[in-house]
Ligand SMILES: [Ca+2]
């Protein structure tokens with residue numbers, strides 16, 4: 001019934017070209033929502049998890065959160081004259097990204113801490129909201145939130161229309177995503193799983209606050225993704241989408257299970273409209289998961305051929 | 316409109332006696348859901364958080380999870396002959412609770428670790444499900460899940476019927492609650508925030524697992540509750556209910572904010588039908604939060620006088 005009805009309805013995925021990829025998605029959703037069918041999944045178990053960077057929006061020439069952190073360091077620099085002589089801050093201020101990268105994980109951790117600690121989570125959310133509305137991507141000269149993938153917006157809406165709960169499970173910072181993902185993706189804060197820094201509760205008179213502290217609490221990447229899914233959601237997804245080796249374990253945890261399961265990998269193949277990269281990229285390296293996809297039956301989305309348009313502004 | 320309609324409808328809180336407490340609850344829900352009213356709260360912001368032990372079910376003569384851990388140690392003892400001579404295990408096996416308590420937090424941590432580590436989260440969930448169906452409370456000779464509070468079940472349903480999302484925010488173990496709270500309270504796993512142990516993802520051939528490790532990851536109690544709310548939900552609740560000083564900061568975080576807010580404290584005042592305790596109790600000590608309630612406008616529920624019945628089986 002459900003299948004027959006959707007055949008008559010308007011195409012729920014108009015930005016996807018017809019072909020094996022689109023057919024596999026529609027077939028999966030139809031099977032798992034057909035009451036009485038062998039692959040029916042109960043409403044409460046329709047959990048779909050999506051990576052963010054490179055899966056729901058672009059991630060080149062660097063993760064957009066990295067651009068946020070660099071902008072933030074530049075803004076804060078006027079109160080930190082010592083940064084002019086001190087890496088990794090010096091490199092940021094001089095635009096010398098190689099010097100920044102040379103400081104390694106410790107340097108990057110210092111930038112992250114400097115960009116967000118000593119504020120309350122509500123103050124930080126306000127900073128993010130301001131940046132997301134004003135900063136522009138260097139290549140497209142558009143706000144970063146315009147660089148979300150129109151076909152993925154359609155997929156999110158299609159899944160939700162079929163009773164799926166859509167979650168973000170991202171290596172990005174949870175406090176960086178929550179201020180804007182509801183408006184952009186229709187995903188509320190309580191359905192966002194991400195990396196996080198330590199926080200602490202303080203009551204100052206009659207004013208309670210949650211303060212951001214230095215130090216990483218949880219890295220929601222690689223094997224951390226199934227751990228985060230288990231911690232935050234407490235159910236195994238039946239559908240997962242990612243784009244890099246950081247999603248490998250999420251895809252394994254989702255699909256290597258009984259019952260109908262779907263794993264999707266977004267393969268960046270369109271240098272003209274977006275970017276083309278996989279095994280050698282600094283951001284969003286896709287190597288092991290690409291090798292494992294055929295064996296596991298994961299659907300590899302070829303952005304160039306499977307997507308009619310990439311971004312909403314192309315409509 | 317909403318208020319007029321509910322005046323005609325069947326009483327949504329039939330196990331609550333008429334009086335100031337019930338009126339305050341109905342008034343709050345009516346105000347926050349009256350479209351166009353000054354206290355209207357948008358659907359997505361209707362977040363209600365509930366402590367579990369002593370708020371949604373009983374917690375005497377000890378936390379029910381403690382009874383689970385003790386039963387589990389007894390079951391596992393046949394594979395650990397050394398426990399007969401080794402505290403805190405010896406005390407558990409001999410029923411010498413004072414000897415157990417004398418080992419302090421370290422001893423209790425050893426019991427917790429022994430009762431759950433070395434298993435996958437799915438295996439642990441099966442153990443919990445089995446226990447919750449078979450173990451019986453010593454005083455009532457009934458399964459522990461029958462010792463939930465009927466008035467609170469009604470309150471949860473009433474809030475949900477009015478567009479509230481109900482969350483558990485408990486010091487209890489998240490993996491201990493999730494296997495049964497959906498069936499008992501109607502709260503799905505992704506709306507359960509609790510204390511947690513460390514876990515790790517493993518892929519064994521084609522079989523992925525999340526293994527429980529020794530070591531505490533997060534204590535969702537006291538100042539940990541607002542931290543957990545921020546981490547898992549990412550929005551400040553407009554409604555919170557608790558019963559002990561472990562809920563003090565959750566109540567502060569919820570109510571010390573602009574807009575309509577409600578804080579509720581369940582005061583255990585009925586020694587005959589349940590238990591009577593507050594400032595001196597080992598489990599569920601209520602002291603500072605009781606002192607702070609009048610100043611903050613928190614509604615203190617007097618179980619003896621506000622509740623017609625305590626448990627569903629009294630119906
Ligand atoms: Ca990614």
Ligand SMILES: [Ca+2]
Nearest residue numbers: 366368369559
């Ligand atoms: Ca409690």
